[in-house]
Amino acid sequence: MSTAEYSGRPWVRAQKAIVDEVSETLRRMTRLPFLWRHAQRVKKGASPSEVVYEEDQLRLLHYLSDQPRKSQTPLLFVFALVNRPYILDLVPQRSVVSQFVKAGFDVYLIDWGTPTHAHRRLTLDSYINGYLLNVVDYLRERTGSEAVSALGYCMGGTMSAIFTALHPARIKNLILMAAGIEFGTRVGLINLWTDAKYFDADAFVDALGNCPAEFLQTMFLMLKPVDNLIAKPLGLLERLDDERFVHEYFTMETWLNDNVPVPGEVFREFVKHLYQQNLLVKNQLPIGRHVVNLKHITCPVLNLMASNDDLVPCAQSESFNDLVDSSDRKAMKVSAGHIGLAVGSKAHRELWPQVCQWLAERS
Amino acid sequence: MSSDQGDGSFGGDAFTRMWSQFAAKMMELGLSFAPQATPPEAAREVRSSLLRAWADYCDQFMRSEEFLNMLKQSLAGAIQARQQLNNFLGEMQHNFQGTSRQDADELMASLQRVERRLLDETQRIAARLDELSARLAKVERLSGRPDDLAPRPAPAERIAERPKESRQAKRPSQRSHRKTRNRNRP
Numbered sequence: 293m294s295t296a297e298y299s300g301r302p303w304v305r306a307q308k309a310i311v312d313e314v315s316e317t318l319r320r321m322t323r324l325p326f327l328w329r330h331a332q333r334v335k336k337g338a339s340p341s342e343v344v345y346e347e348d349q350l351r352l353l354h355y356l357s358d359q360p361r362k363s364q365t366p367l368l369f370v371f372a373l374v375n376r377p378y379i380l381d382l383v384p385q386r387s388v389v390s391q392f393v394k395a396g397f398d399v400y401l402i403d404w405g406t407p408t409h410a411h412r413r414l415t416l417d418s419y420i421n422g423y424l425l426n427v428v429d430y431l432r433e434r435t436g437s438e439a440v441s442a443l444g445y446c447m448g449g450t451m452s453a454i455f456t457a458l459h460p461a462r463i464k465n466l467i468l469m470a471a472g473i474e475f476g477t478r479v480g481l482i483n484l485w486t487d488a489k490y491f492d493a494d495a496f497v498d499a500l501g502n503c504p505a506e507f508l509q510t511m512f513l514m515l516k517p518v519d520n521l522i523a524k525p526l527g528l529l530e531r532l533d534d535e536r537f538v539h540e541y542f543t544m545e546t547w548l549n550d551n552v553p554v555p556g557e558v559f560r561e562f563v564k565h566l567y568q569q570n571l572l573v574k575n576q577l578p579i580g581r582h583v584v585n586l587k588h589i590t591c592p593v594l595n596l597m598a599s600n601d602d603l604v605p606c607a608q609s610e611s612f613n614d615l616v617d618s619s620d621r622k623a624m625k626v627s628a629g630h631i632g633l634a635v636g637s638k639a640h641r642e643l644w645p646q647v648c649q650w651l652a653e654r655s
Numbered sequence: 656m657s658s659d660q661g662d663g664s665f666g667g668d669a670f671t672r673m674w675s676q677f678a679a680k681m682m683e684l685g686l687s688f689a690p691q692a693t694p695p696e697a698a699r700e701v702r703s704s705l706l707r708a709w710a711d712y713c714d715q716f717m718r719s720e721e722f723l724n725m726l727k728q729s730l731a732g733a734i735q736a737r738q739q740l741n742n743f744l745g746e747m748q749h750n751f752q753g754t755s756r757q758d759a760d761e762l763m764a765s766l767q768r769v770e771r772r773l774l775d776e777t778q779r780i781a782a783r784l785d786e787l788s789a790r791l792a793k794v795e796r797l798s799g800r801p802d803d804l805a806p807r808p809a810p811a812e813r814i815a816e817r818p819k820e821s822r823q824a825k826r827p828s829q830r831s832h833r834k835t836r837n838r839n840r841p
Contacts, residue, residue: 306694313695412760413767481717490727492734499737501760514717518710526702 320532327532330542336550337378339390341401345430349405350423352430355381355393362396363655365464366435368428369401370455372447373419373558374508376550377403379634380445382543386635388644395648397655398435402427402448404552412501412556417580419558420455428455428462439464439591441651445634446470446604450566453612454579457588465654467594467647468612470604470633476570477607481515486567493563503559505551512548515602544635573615586612592620592654594647596633603630622650 345352369389371377380401381389392399402424407414431440441464444452449471456463478484485491497503513520531537554562571577577584595613597606606625613621626643628636633643716722745755 309696310694409756410759410763413763481714484718484723485726487723490723491730495734495738496730499734499741501756516710517713518706523706 317529320529323532327538327542330538331546333539334543334546336376336546337381338384338387339381339393344400344434345427347423347426349407349411350427351403351405352427353401353403355389355399355401357393357399359394359396361398363398363652364435365437365439365441365655366398366400366431367392367441367443367651368431369399370424370442370444370448370452371402371404372445373404373554374447374551376547376552377401379547379631382547382635383540386637386640388634388640391640391644391648392651395652397648397651400427400431406552407502407555409501412497414555415557415580416451416454416561420451421458421580421582424451424455425459425462428459432462437464441465441467441655443467443469444471446630447472447562449609450572453586453589454572454577454584456591457584457586458579458582460588460590463591465592465594465651466589467596467651468609469596470598470601470609470630471595471612472566472604472608473612473615474570474573474608474610475566475568476573477605479605479607480602482511482603483567483608485511486563488564488568491563493560493568497556497560501556502553503556505553508554509549509551512551512603544631573611586615587617589616590618593618593622594650595621595623596643596647597623597625598628598630598633598639599625600628600632601630620654 340356341353342356343351344354369377369380371380381387384390389399389401404419404423428440428442432438439462442452442456444450444467446469449468450473452463452466453468453471453473456466475483486493528538528541565571565577572584572586575583575585575587593613593616595609597609599606610623613623624643624646626633626636626639628639633639741756745757748755
């Protein structure tokens with residue numbers, strides 16, 4: 293029967309559609325045994341780099357480029373402690389690092405490494421006034437620049453903001469990407485789950501030491517359980533014959549399952565001082581022997597937010613620009629999720645070129 | 656759908672609401688159903704609606720008092736079990752004259768306290784030396800003698816003077832030195 297004949301017989305068309313769908317599904321299922329090849333081919337990090345500094349578990353990566361350098365101020369990516377940082381350089385066509393390298397910046401990225409039980413007593417002070425300070429001073433020495441530009445993502449953004457408040461002379465420009473600053477909101481699920489009424493951070497850390505990677509992974513999965521456990525696998529099954537989709541799916545899943553444990557004392561401080569007591573916005577956050585005052589931030593700041601972010605809702609980031617003393621402040625929002633801010637095609641098309649432009653004007 | 660966060664109850668009412676909302680969405684879907692749509696397309700629409708309703712319900716449930724209390728209890732149980740395991744293993748290791756994890760933790764804590772005291776002392780000494788050097792330089796300038804012991808230049812000048820050396824990346828087998836940087840310096 294031809295198409296024209298089908299159009300006049302809806303019930304025949306419906307049956308044909310069912311048969312076609314079943315045969316397509318069975319054809320796609322034959323690809324299932326070969327999925328492991330995609331998982332094996334996943335590369336962690338797309339852009340060429342070299343390790344230029346190491347301290348304990350920390351490695352500082354310098355991204356190599358043939359492009360002529362257009363800016364003398366080095367750019368330092370500061371990622372969170374809960375995941376591996378290669379999300380910022382996941383695939384060549386959607387790499388935040390690559391955008392800045394191609395724009396002529398001297399780009400560096402901190403890989404915090406994987407803490408062991410021996411690191412359970414590291415505090416935020418150890419990371420901010422220890423490791424991060426050493427890295428920044430090393431970059432200043434290596435490049436001859438008085439100050440560096442910092443781009444912090446998620447928890448790395450919070451840490452970058454704290455570092456800039458404590459060492460304002462060392463940071464020339466500060467870019468925050470979905471960074472939690474105001475933890476008093478109850479928009480996000482994590483804010484609710486970590487409430488002092490329901491979560492005893494002291495007992496947790498005293499019993500377990502480091503916060504296990506599996507705990508964090510489960511928590512992130514449970515933010516959107518239906519999407520993560522049902523919709524996403526169904527989406528994969530329906531597009532098994534799309535090689536590019538399958539490769540990107542496995543690349544993303546590799547990163548999503550690549551959580552690292554968080555040192556116990558860092559976890560304790562982050563939950564108690566930030567999530568539960570919200571001390572950062574009150575300018576009462578203790579870091580070592582110092583108290584963080586966001587008013588000490590006077591450098592240009594750019595606050596990037598994702599409007600569909602479930603992990604760090606916009607409400608947690610929006611108030612940052614009002615809390616600093618910078619005269620040059622800007623906020624940009626893009627319609628994306630927390631991870632989409634880094635790997636989404638819309639972000640790479642619309643947001644990151646603007647960010648590169650913003651930074652170039654101030655470097 | 657209103658949030659159940661405040662009223663503390665998330666029982667049968669929520670289930671009823673969830674399924675009635677789902678039924679309403681199905682009716683809406685039925686009204687907008689295009690006759691030319693095939694059964695697989697219709698099935699996908701139904702599945703999408705079901706998953707959306709389910710996701711909304713899960714989000715609301717995870718904000719409810721019931722879930723939060725359940726979370727608290729399960730975490731408390733898990734922490735208690737882990738603590739008992741830690742205590743048991745520690746006691747067993749002590750009975751065999753071994754070293755337990757708690758012993759190693761205490762040793763690390765002691766080392767960190769010593770490190771902190773040393774760094775604080777180093778910082779105090781460095782500040783005192785800078786002060787003395789500045790006073791000595793002032794005295795020598797006033798007396799007309801060469802300024803040999805001028806205070807160390809500021810970091811910006813130091814960077815300009817020192818040749819640029821790229822730090823060699825260490826092989827993984829080599830332990831990196833923890834730099835004796837004053838972590839408490841503002």
